[in-house]
Amino acid sequence: MDLKLKIWRQKNASERGRFVNYKISNISPDSSFLEMLDVLNEELISFGEEPVVFDHDCREGICGTCGMYINGRPHGPDELITACQLHMRKFRDGETIVIEPWRARAFPVIKDLMVDRSAFDELMQDSGYVSVNTGNAPDANTIPVQKEQADLSMDAATCIGCGACVAACKNASAMLFVSAKVSHLALLPQGRVEAKKRAALMVAKMDALGFGNCTNTGACEAECPKGIKLTNIARLNREYYKASIF
Numbered sequence: 001m002d003l004k005l006k007i008w009r010q011k012n013a014s015e016r017g018r019f020v021n022y023k024i025s026n027i028s029p030d031s032s033f034l035e036m037l038d039v040l041n042e043e044l045i046s047f048g049e050e051p052v053v054f055d056h057d058c059r060e061g062i063c064g065t066c067g068m069y070i071n072g073r074p075h076g077p078d079e080l081i082t083a084c085q086l087h088m089r090k091f092r093d094g095e096t097i098v099i100e101p102w103r104a105r106a107f108p109v110i111k112d113l114m115v116d117r118s119a120f121d122e123l124m125q126d127s128g129y130v131s132v133n134t135g136n137a138p139d140a141n142t143i144p145v146q147k148e149q150a151d152l153s154m155d156a157a158t159c160i161g162c163g164a165c166v167a168a169c170k171n172a173s174a175m176l177f178v179s180a181k182v183s184h185l186a187l188l189p190q191g192r193v194e195a196k197k198r199a200a201l202m203v204a205k206m207d208a209l210g211f212g213n214c215t216n217t218g219a220c221e222a223e224c225p226k227g228i229k230l231t232n233i234a235r236l237n238r239e240y241y242k243a244s245i246f
Contacts, residue, residue: 008099033088064161128198
C-alpha cells in the first residue's frame with residue numbers, strides 16, 4: 001500500500017503546531033497502524049529528520065496509551081479497538097490519512113501526537129480507589145456479591161483510561177471515565193464505605209481540571225474501545241445526588 005500521511009507536528013505545548021505531509025510506500029495491509037508509523041519514523045531518522053512522537057506501550061489494546069485521532073475519529077475507523085489494534089487493511093491504497101493528538105484543555109500536547117493525560121491520574125488520586133487491606137486474596141465466597149452486580153462492576157472496570165471519551169466529546173467531558181471508575185467500586189460491597197466521598201471528590205476534581213460538561217450526546221460510548229456504557233454516567237449521577245443530600 002502507498003499512503004499519504006497528514007500528521008500534526010508540534011515541538012511542545014507552548015509552540016504552535018502544524019500539519020506536515022508525508023508519503024510512505026510498500027506498507028503491508030496486515031501491519032498495524034503503529035507499525036506503519038514505526039516504518040515512517042525509520043525513514044525520517046535515515047534522512048536525519050525528527051521522528052514523529054506518539055504514545056504507545058503494550059500494543060495489545062490493554063494500556064490505552066496509543067490515543068490519537070485518525071481521520072477525525074479517536075483510535076481510527078474501526079469499532080471497539082485502540083489505535084495499536086487498528087490494521088492498515090482498514091484503509092485504501094493511495095488514501096490520505098490525517099493523524100492528530102487528542103484535543104482537550106485537560107490534555108495539553110507534549111510533542112506531536114503525545115498528550116499529557118496525567119489529569120486522569122489526578123482524578124484517581126482524589127478517591128478513585130477503595131481503602132482495604134492488601135495482601136493475599138480472600139476466599140471467593142468471603143463477601144457474597146450478586147452475579148449481576150459483579151458483572152456490571154467488571155464491565156466498568158474494563159476502562160483503560162485512554163481518553164477517547166474525552167476526545168470524542170464536543171465539550172471534552174470526562175464523565176464516562178469518571179463514571180466507570182465510580183461504578184466499578186460503587187457496585188461492590190468493598191466500595192460502599194467511601195461511595196459518597198468518592199463521587200463528590202471525583203466530580204469536583206474533574207471540574208477543577210478543566211474537563212467540560214456532559215450533554216449526553218453519546219459520542220463517548222460510541223468511540224470507547226472497551227464499550228463502556230452511558231448507564232455508568234446515570235449511576236454516577238445517582239451516586240453524586242446521594243452524596244449531596246445525605
